[in-house]
Amino acid sequence: MGKDWLALLGASGNRGDWVTDREYLIGLSPVWRFGGLLLLINGGLAIGLGRRIYQHAQPGWWLLIWPLTYFVGAIGWLPQYTWYLAIVYLCLSYVSYGLAQTHKQIRS
Template sequence: MAIIMKRLRWPYWVFSIVVGGFGPALLAQLNLDQMIRFGLINTLLFSVIAGLIGTLVKHRQESPWVLLVWPAVFLVGALISGPIDTTVFALIYLCISYLSYGFSRVAQ
């Protein structure tokens, strides 16, 4: 069972479901100004998370396919609960993850 969980990369899935799936739903329920929601949370906070995921995947020498988990789960969460405008952020998070993955160095 442990081998199966390791092969599924379960920490990325759990984090992505909690933050990417429920994040847009939580933001839709809060009465936040649209500038705060788009400017601070979607642009800054979630972009930093995407960058950290890319760096973490590179340092752990995981498969780059793991980088698709966060944007895909965020896209589903945004389609279900958020405004349609937030779906474009999934592509942005994917680009940031791959850029941080590519620019990161692995300690030798």
């Protein structure tokens, strides 16, 4: 019964190797969990900033501020595979900026 709850979370529990099992809680490796968390939090921030920049009529180049800030921080403190997320954040900001513009034109 002690390791039954591990099986529910995606860990095997039958290898007897607690460290390996704990690394794969909920069936995802630590890399995928970290990347997913970054996408969820920073992607939401990128979308919110894209909409906000349009609503307050700021220049379009402001869309570069968040992705560049993230990239500089990622170079200094995050693993190399997270650097590519700066491109994703730039795309999310640009798409949300464009969708906010389209939404306002449709309302008019």
